[in-house]
Amino acid sequence: MKDLTSFTLSVVQELEDRERFGTAHVYRSALRAFQRYWKTRHPQEEIRMKKVFVAATIQEFERHLQERMLKLNTLSTYLRMLRALYNRALAAGMANYVPGLFARVYTGTRTDVKRALPPADMGRALAISPSLQQELRETQIWFALLFLLRGMPFADLARLRKCDFRNGVISYRRQKTGRQVSVQVTAEAAELLRQCADHRTNSPYLLNILWDESRYSPLGSRNEYQHYQRVLRNFNRKLKLLASALGLSGKLSSYTARHTWATTAFHTKVAVGIISNALGHSSVKVTETYLKPFENEVLDKTNKKIIAYVKRCTTC
Structure with missing residues (x-):
């Protein structure tokens, strides 16, 4: 599996087989977000992983999410899911190691939203x-x-x-x-x-x-x-x-x-x-x-x- 869609769906199926439906849902959402981005940039191209897991693509995907005015935590979630897919693909020998691939995009958790009641x-x-x-x-x-x-x-x-x-x-x-x-x-x-x-x-x-x-x-x-x-x-x-x-x-x-x-x-x-x-x-x-x-x-x-x-x- 050299394309991101097939690989992600295989991960989703594995998670659902282990009854981790919540995590599987987040992976699906991240995949849909990346597919929307890819369609705007490369409408005729398959989402090949060798083109996905390069610094320029990761940073461009972040800019695309920012342009869509997504909340910071949602943006971070999609990037963290993409990072998790990269780590899985790396372990399976389906991606090349790129030092600091996600170092220049936001993968943190925004903590300035107060949810507690007085x-x-x-x-x-x-x-x-x-x-x-x-x-x-x-x-x-x-x-x-x-x-x-x-x-x-x-x-x-x-x-x-x-x-x-x-x-x-x-x-x-x-x-x-x-x-x-x-x-x-x-x-x-x-x-x-x-x-x-x-x-x-x-x-x-x-x-x-x-x-x-x-x-x-x-x-x-x-x-x-x-x-x-x-x-x-x-x-x-x-x-x-x-x-x-x-x-x-x-x-x-x-x-x-x-x-x-x-x-x-x-x-x-x-x-x-x-x-x-x-x-x-x-x-x-x-x-x-x-x-x-x-x-x-x-x-x-x-x-x-x-x-x-x-x-x-x-x-x-």
Whole structure:
């Protein structure tokens, strides 16, 4: 396979065979982005890998993504996927080694976007409102559980099984990293778990988030992944309505509770290593990405204080 399309699709198939549908989806998206770029530059040419993995092409692809006004993290994702394909092709002897091939394009992660809620807003989100309509009240319970269960990701909350909750402790393997995580359930969280428990005997799930008798598929299957994606999109849509109904100043998404838990822990002087373990991160570097917006905010406040101090001194 000397063309990028065939090679990428073979990688996608391998990932799907290993039930890594999320990663496979990102590879597909990156391939489509590169195909759009290639069509504008070489409409009649096949995407030969020997022409792809050269510095000029990589840098031109980045400029194409910039011209399309993509968000910086999206641009970085596509370039990182292309880099991962290059490394795979290199290992398979399908590409030549080029020193620093991706050194001059952006493959980082933008960390200046603040996703955490202020403590007052998070407090309102945790106070389950009896006046909300049933659908939004259920959404608020799910969101509150994400925070109360130590910043649990929605992908893990939705897939908790009945057997994962024993003797006041939830023990589960993270969908993203495979790490084993155990969480002591507080009395408040236990009550919310009771309120949205899935009591159907034919459902394996602890909560009433994913079970659909008409379309049940085994955990890890393609159909289960697609069903989860539909549930996730619906959850995020309802969270926007919930933020408005509660009068919150910040935006809500499935990530907000997790980022808020991490930022609050950092703000209350919890060590970054402990936060990393609590969240089940693969490394402290991932945790630092969560916390960077908060650190930048502190630095900006410090900068304003320094400027104000100097101005006061000039009037003395």
